Amino acid sequence: MSPAPVSLPSTPLPLAGLRVIDMATVIAAPFCATLLGEFGADVIKLEHPDGGDALRRFGTPSVRGDTLTWLSEGRNKRSITLELRTPEGAEVFKKLVAEADVVCENFRTGTLEKWGLGWEVLRQINPRLVMLRVTGYGQTGPYADRPGFARVAHAVGGIAYLAGMPKGTPVTPGSTTLGDYMTGLFGCLGVLMALKHRDATGEGQYVDAALYESVFRCTEELAPAFAMYGLVRERAGSSHNDFAVPHGHFATKDSKWVALSCATDMLFGRLCQAMGRPELAHTSTYGEQRTRLEHRHEVNEIVRDWCLSLNREELLARCYATDTPAGPLNNIADIFGDRQFHARRNLLVFDAPDSGEQVVVPAPVPRLSETPGSIRSLGPKLGEHTDEILREIIGLDDDAIANLRAKKAIA
């Protein structure tokens, strides 16, 4: 199966008319702008003239000289270069801010202030402005000045400690940039709420998002269980059996992996049906969660042996037939071959600008029935829209633009 070609919906874009300045780098704060852009906001990617956003160099190189990550996550953005440390560049920035609804930034705390472009200055220019500020540790507190990357945020926020084999080396929780994306999501939600408040009252504000907090917020009852009972959760390996058995990853005969999750007795009963061993679900055997938790090793062993006796496809077919919660641990090759991904058009293919490379990217989510998001373009070239933006938004003429170029305020 091949990824779906792009067809743009004719429905309205719900954020049309919003202007967002994305002056941030890599993934966290820029992903907020990406989400807003998918739903129709005009996103202006403001970059340093010398190389621009580091995301252009993060990941697999494209023919054009940037990377596949950039092409995908820079979607729908227009790029302008600006050297904020020249007086002319700062002046242009202020004029853009006056015409914007949202600014996304992720400099180390104090950097914008040092350039005379901090929140207090920007809100004077535009009292209706909403500003997303993303850093590793937030704008306040004793670690506010430390450099922060998602890797470190996973560690500080408490999920790296939980990923890995018991007593083994803690591993990356799936993806090194997970915390960046999660912070982009929390940040985007904050921006949308702040815009709602702004629309109602005229008052702008800033959103202070910290990478470590986004991760920590998603640790269910880790904090209350420690506070109440002193429980320190440890790495659970491939099966998390504090509350439910079986619940984890199991290898199949063809050396692939499946996930099984029997959160309730009813679901375990279905698994036993799938295994052809309904007697295991009797109350006298392993029918009750309590018994299964007590005998987790025996139960896990029975399930493990059964999984190893079948190829993945057949095993899953049996689980689906009895409605047992089960699924494959898909790698990206599995995903490209999967009917559900294709039916939901989760993979979209674009001809990359300039090179014609076939670039497959994840489609926008969530899907809205009346006003779905869309991808109108992939990541732009550095400064591709500099002149266009300066003319259109702040009304500069050719001479003024040439002057900025001569002063090295733009590239």
Added chain:
Amino acid sequence: MPLAGVRVVDVGNFLAGPFAATLLAEFGAEVIKVEHPIGGDPMRRFGTATERPDATLAWLSESRNKRSVTIDLLQPEGAELFMRLLEKSDVLVENFRPGTFESWGLTWDAIRARNPKLVMLRVTGYGQTGPYRRRSGFAHIAQAFGGLNYLAGFPGETPVLPGTVPLGDYIASLFGSIGVMVALRHAERTGRGQVIDVGIYETVFRVLEEIAAAYGLHGTVREREGSGSFVACPHGHFKTANDKWIAIACTTDKMFERLAQAMGEPELASASKWGDQRKRLAARDEVNRTVTAWVGSMERNEVLQKCLDAEVPVGKVNSIADIFADEHFAARDDLARMPAYGLGEVVVPNVIPKLSATPGRITNLGPTLGNATAEVLQDLLGMQAEDLQRLRQQRIV
């Protein structure tokens, strides 16, 4: 509060979807949790038990700011009552398997006819469409299906759980809440509501960087990378002399130069040695061995301080005990102490993100089952006391 005046009906179970309602509630939305009269949301029994039979710690934390109303939707009169509630609401959150809600007469067309402005968030494992839509999908399964779980663990070894179990529920709910905010904006301007269709698996897949593009172009199948990273080195978890762990992330050459300074071996960052990311990736085993030996020669606090002094991106791999002892978590007020009915104080993660003018807040932890049934039915729907009495007798509420 930016969402004051927004009324949300949350009829979901567990976290995928209900967490979106929680986020809205933290910023002022009025969230009415509609539950089955017998037992309510199974989330009440999922996780670490408390002295209250209707509340685990997970329930208390994640059902914050909600009020509980019991309605049996399987009874026609219950479904009609629910419809009347929707007429007075702005958002509906549900996460039943596709077809379930419809089987109670609660189709989108019927709902929309009663309230054209309503925004409906539907979260399921696989979404409302496609061949797998009716499969049961818990976060764990959907995360695996979306490609995240395959990537956690050491190369060639057993894939492990990527941190917390319901990570996919949280991620799906975050996307869902953004969808709700966007749709509310559209509804305010046009009077038209809509459905937001979220498959947990596709929200997880959405955050996996470029793995689709790299496979599509080059056939590259990303594999588990253990505690490290394929794109940068050293970038991973290292054990200290006192058997604790730290994370180091030298994403750029400059960061490695700082680490080499901290190690007292600046020559490691010379152009002829490992100054260049490509050289470090080519020699990653040797680089990692060198860093492992250095980190392992000191206790955690000492090695952290050396890294911090040199501005190396570094952090403790915190357990929850470490988090409770951390001065930054304390300074940012990340741990909120809240009274829970019958249980004294419960500590939960505080509201994020932090908004400067209209911060969110926690007003109460997970409610007891049906704590607001009478209030909502009488005040909001104008029901008489004797009607309520009858509904109770018939076990509709």
